[in-house]
Structure formats: structure tokens, C-alpha cells
Amino acid sequence: MKHLFLTSLAIALGLSGYAGDKPSETVTNDDVILHAWCWSFNTIKENMKQIADAGYRYVQTSPAQHCVTEVQGDKGGGNQLFGHGKWYYQYQPVDWKIGNYQMGTRKDFIDMCAEAEKYGVKVIVDVLPNHTAVDDTKVSDDLDAAVGGHENLYHASGFTEIRDYNDRRECTTGQMGGLPDVNTENPYFQHYYMTYVNDLLACGARGFRYDTAKHIGLPSDPLDEKSKQNDFWDVATGRKAVMGLRLALPMDSLFVYGEVLQDRNVKETEYGQYINLTASNYGHTLRQVLANGSWDAADVTNWSHPVNPYNLVTWVESHDTYCNAHESAGLTSEQIRMGWVFLAARQNGTPLFYSRPNNSSPENVWGDNIVGARGSDEFFHPEVVAANKFRRLMHGEAETLYFSADNKVAEVCRGKKGAAIVNVSGDEVALSIDTALPGGKYKDAVHGTQFTVKGGKLTGTVKPHTSYILVKN
Numbered sequence: 001m002k003h004l005f006l007t008s009l010a011i012a013l014g015l016s017g018y019a020g021d022k023p024s025e026t027v028t029n030d031d032v033i034l035h036a037w038c039w040s041f042n043t044i045k046e047n048m049k050q051i052a053d054a055g056y057r058y059v060q061t062s063p064a065q066h067c068v069t070e071v072q073g074d075k076g077g078g079n080q081l082f083g084h085g086k087w088y089y090q091y092q093p094v095d096w097k098i099g100n101y102q103m104g105t106r107k108d109f110i111d112m113c114a115e116a117e118k119y120g121v122k123v124i125v126d127v128l129p130n131h132t133a134v135d136d137t138k139v140s141d142d143l144d145a146a147v148g149g150h151e152n153l154y155h156a157s158g159f160t161e162i163r164d165y166n167d168r169r170e171c172t173t174g175q176m177g178g179l180p181d182v183n184t185e186n187p188y189f190q191h192y193y194m195t196y197v198n199d200l201l202a203c204g205a206r207g208f209r210y211d212t213a214k215h216i217g218l219p220s221d222p223l224d225e226k227s228k229q230n231d232f233w234d235v236a237t238g239r240k241a242v243m244g245l246r247l248a249l250p251m252d253s254l255f256v257y258g259e260v261l262q263d264r265n266v267k268e269t270e271y272g273q274y275i276n277l278t279a280s281n282y283g284h285t286l287r288q289v290l291a292n293g294s295w296d297a298a299d300v301t302n303w304s305h306p307v308n309p310y311n312l313v314t315w316v317e318s319h320d321t322y323c324n325a326h327e328s329a330g331l332t333s334e335q336i337r338m339g340w341v342f343l344a345a346r347q348n349g350t351p352l353f354y355s356r357p358n359n360s361s362p363e364n365v366w367g368d369n370i371v372g373a374r375g376s377d378e379f380f381h382p383e384v385v386a387a388n389k390f391r392r393l394m395h396g397e398a399e400t401l402y403f404s405a406d407n408k409v410a411e412v413c414r415g416k417k418g419a420a421i422v423n424v425s426g427d428e429v430a431l432s433i434d435t436a437l438p439g440g441k442y443k444d445a446v447h448g449t450q451f452t453v454k455g456g457k458l459t460g461t462v463k464p465h466t467s468y469i470l471v472k473n
Contacts, residue, residue, distance in 0.1 A: 026396045029310060031057035032344055032388050033124065033352040034379055037319045038062055038087050040372035041104035045112040047374055052119035054380040055388025058255060059116065060124040060209055060352065062087075062103055065196065066095040066140065068133045077101050079371045081357060087323065087371065090126075091211065092133035092179070095140035096196035098203065102371045106203065113204020124207035124255060125200050129193050129232075130215050131179035146192045147183075155183045156225035166265040172217035173224040184216050185227035190235050190242040197236070198248040206254055210236075210275065213258030218270045233274045255350075257313045262305070272307035279305050279312040279349060286316055286343070287328055290335040293425040294407045300342075301401055303349070314349035316340055322354060322365070329365045333378050334465040338424050341467040344387035345412035345420035347399035351391075355379050382446045386469045387420060393471065394418055402434045409462060411435060419458070421451075421468040432459045437472065444468040 034056040036044050044051075044059060051059055068089050069077030078084030079102070090102055098106040116123050132139050132153070144150045155173040158181035162174040175181050183189060197208070210216075217223075217230040234240040237256070238247030257276035260268060271277055281304040289295055303309045316339035317328035328336075333356075343351040355375030360367030367376070378384065397415035404410075408425035413436040421444075423429055435458035442451040442458075449468055451460035462468065 026398055027310065028347050028395055028397065029350050030392045030395050031350055032391060033058040033060055033313070033350060035060045035319065035352050035354045036062075037355050037375060038081060038090075038102070038357070038371050039355070039374055040102070041108040041112040043372055043374050045108075045115045048112075048115045048119050048121060050380055052121050054385045055392065056121065056353075056379075058122050058124050058207060060207075061112075061126060063090040063093070063100070063126045063128055063211070064098050064103055064109060064200065065093050065100065065127075066097050067100045067102070068092045068094055068135070068138055069101055071135070080369050081366050081371055083369060085371060087319075091128060093128060093131070094133050094138045095143050096129070096193050097142075098196070098199060104372075109200075110203045117204065122206040122255065123204060124209055125205045126209045126211055127197065127200075128211035129182060129184055129189075129236075130212045131176065131181055134178045134180075136180050143192065147186055147188045152186055152226070153182060153189065155181045155227075157181070158183065166263060168217075168265065168267075169222040172215055172221050172230075176212065176215060181215070183224065183226050184232040185224065185230060187242050190232065191245050194235065194242060194245050194247065198245070201248045201254075206249075208254070208256045210256070210258040213271065213275070213277075214260040214266055218267055220267065220270060233271075237274050257350075268306050272311060276311045276313055276350070277305070277307050278318075279303060279309075279314045280318075281305065282312075282349075283315050283317065283321065286339050287321070287331065290316070290331055290339050290424055295403050295410050295424060296407070297401070297403045300410070309348035312349045313352055314343050315352045315354060316343060317354050318352070319354055322356065326365055329360075330362045332362060332465075333376070333381075335424070337378065337381060337383055338422050338465055338467055340384055341387040341420055341469075342410060342412060342422045344384075344391045345394075345399075345414070345422075345469075347394075347397070347414070353379055353384065383467045386446050387467065390414075390418060390420060390469045390471070400436050404429070404431060404433050409433060411458065413437060416472065418469070418471040421458075421460075421462060421470065423462040423464060423466055426464045428464055429462050430459075431462050432457055434458075437470065440472075442470040442472075444470060 081087045113123050147153045157173045160174050162170045219230050235242045260271050260277045262281045285299045321328040357367035358376050394414035397417050400413040402411040410422045412420045437453045439453050
């Protein structure tokens, strides 16, 4: 049988790992994030107990700042994910103040955060300082005045479309997809933006996801003509004050990560000195495994990222892979679930579960097509919940990965304490696989399936596209 031991040597090579000076391979990431995509603040609040009961430590909201309500050809700010109103209106800021017609008011946000605290859940807000709405005339007068006039809101090349995303000057100062590029180095903008961030913290937020983070310059990047220094990340992470204003809470008390999509000439290591990063290449690899119904041991073991895996946010799919060209939308809920159990069972990375629209399917990607409503029931499917709770139960236990000879089944062992079994194929499999579990009988809590361990082999029958969680009594 194929198997792969993640010893301390393997950890040193980047197959698993720890952050900074954390002492050994027994350091683990124990939490998972629910991306409550396009759920309103009130909807999240109403479902907070179920979110907590399902084992999520964090809930990520859609953007909270003022956004466009209409665009050319669509007047009036409808409430559809795609149609009359669109989900990506949230990603077209017109002002950095809390509240928009899709997500709710500032009071709604405060009430949601209070409910989260009651259940021990922390709120992550999707923030996007990199650009404004496509129609820049919709930007608020308050914002224009605060930055010293409308022309000072943007980089010198902020209305020039990026042609080469691997050219760092173009990538960090140019317009992306028609979205004008904000001069994030303008100290007046930084002060205005950090006022918004600190207000989110005062209202109860405890983390941020930085949209299009790789489009915001690093200290080593070329300077825009209007900029004296690329210091946005120093200001945003509290290393530096701007005009007397500093991040209101210490960074080590927050969960902050950036959408730094991997490509050629992307400075993951430098971004990683400031924030956690998305493991976008790993997500692509995992989706290929799910689509093919066959594990590739070498590819899924390696995190495909230069940053320590302790500091990565992992996913099977994101809202971008689902919505933009529907790259991942063809995967069934069962396939997504199998990828999730594998991710959640692993030792490192912080997995993010993307909540698809309610009643969606590969044939109907938008489902009910309503902004603000709760997503599908998959976020609390019994297999998903079991994996979430298994992850926390396995605190401090190093992982060992095994794969069946036919590559249909993966086993994630955590020390000698537990294991997750994941069948990505459409076939029932009479399983015989190496294991780190001690000898004995095991019963999966979700399905009641019996497994036997004897002589370092785990045997049992696994159903198509089904996962099993085994824990030593």
C-alpha cells in the first residue's frame, strides 16, 4: 500500500509544519472558518447557534462597507445574487463606512457580533481597500474630501488596466477588471480606511480577509508616482501609525489573512511576514483529485506554498472559484464534502468552508438566487460537522497520510488517536490500508460503519463519496 509518514524531517521539508519558533510537529491548527457568503448580518445572527454547534470557530462575512446599489443596465439595487442586483456589488466600494443594502446596517453588524461572542464564534470581515466601484463618480463626497480630492484617491496609473499580472508595478498600481486602483499609500486614505477598520473592531469583529491583497504593494515593490513609500501593510497590521492612528487591537489577537493568489512573481514570502495567506494552488490540486475520483499522494501532501502551512488558509473552493467562470461549480456537494473532510482532518492550514447558495447544484449554480439568505445545508452536514469536531479533538496530534493502492481512498491519521477515511471515488471499496491506529474494533459515529485494525492494517467497506471518522476510545 502507498503511505506517507510526516516525520519531523518531512515537516522540515514543508509537508506539514509550524509557525515561527513553535517548538515541534505537535503544533496544530484546530479551527475552521465558515464563509457565510452573501448571508446578511441578521441571517448570520439567526444561525449563530447552529454555526457554533457545527464546530466553526470563525464566521466570515461578505464586505461590510458602503457599496454600489446599481450599475448601468440594472437600476434600483435588486436582491438577486446574479440578475437584478449582483453579489459582486459588495466588491465595489463607494465609501469605507459600515453598512450596505445587501448585508445590513451598522447596528445589524453589532448585533451579529454580540451573538457570535455569546457562542464563542469570532467574526472575520472581508475588507477591500484596493479599489473602488467601476463607476468612480459614485464615490462619496466624504471620502473624496478626506483624501484631499478625488484625484488623490487613485494611483497615477489607477485607471490603466493591468495587462501583465506578473509585472509587480502594473499589478499593484493598475486597474483590475475595470476597478480603479486606490492609492493605498496616501496617508489620508490610510487614516480614513483605518478608521473603518477600527470601527469594525469596536463593533466586535476579530479578523479580516484582505481581498485582492496581492494588488497592494509591499515595501520591496516599485513605487507609484504619487507614493513616497509602500507602507500600507505596516499600517494595516499595526506596525506603524498613520497620522496618530493605529490598529486598535494587537495583531496577535486577530485572525487576518490575504487573498494572495499564486502565480509567477508573486511575493508570497514577503506577504507572509504580515498576514496569513490563501493556499490557492493547493485548492486547485484538491479539486482535480475530486474531479478525477483518484488521489495523487505527492500533490495533495505538499502544500505547494513557500509559506509555513501553519499560516495558510486552505479551501476546497472559494466564492471566486465558484462564481467566476464557475470553475468549481461542477463539483457535486458530495465531492466538495470529501475534500473538506480531508482538509479539516489535516494537521495544518486553517480550512475555510464556502457556503454555496441554497438549493444550488451543478445544473443551477445560483440556486434560490437571493442575496442575504442562508446558504445550503451542507455547512452542517453530519460528515462536515464530524470532521470539524475531529479537528479540534486531535489538538496536538501530528498527521500521517496513507493512500490505498488504487488511489481511491485516503486516510489521515492523527497520532495514534484518530483517523479520517475519505473515499473520493464513485465505487464501493473493500478497504485494506496501512494505519497508525492501535489494533482493535472501530465504529464510525456518523454512519455506524465498523472497521478493524490488526497488524498495522485497517480494513472495512467504504461507500462511494463517503467519509468516516474513527477515534480511539
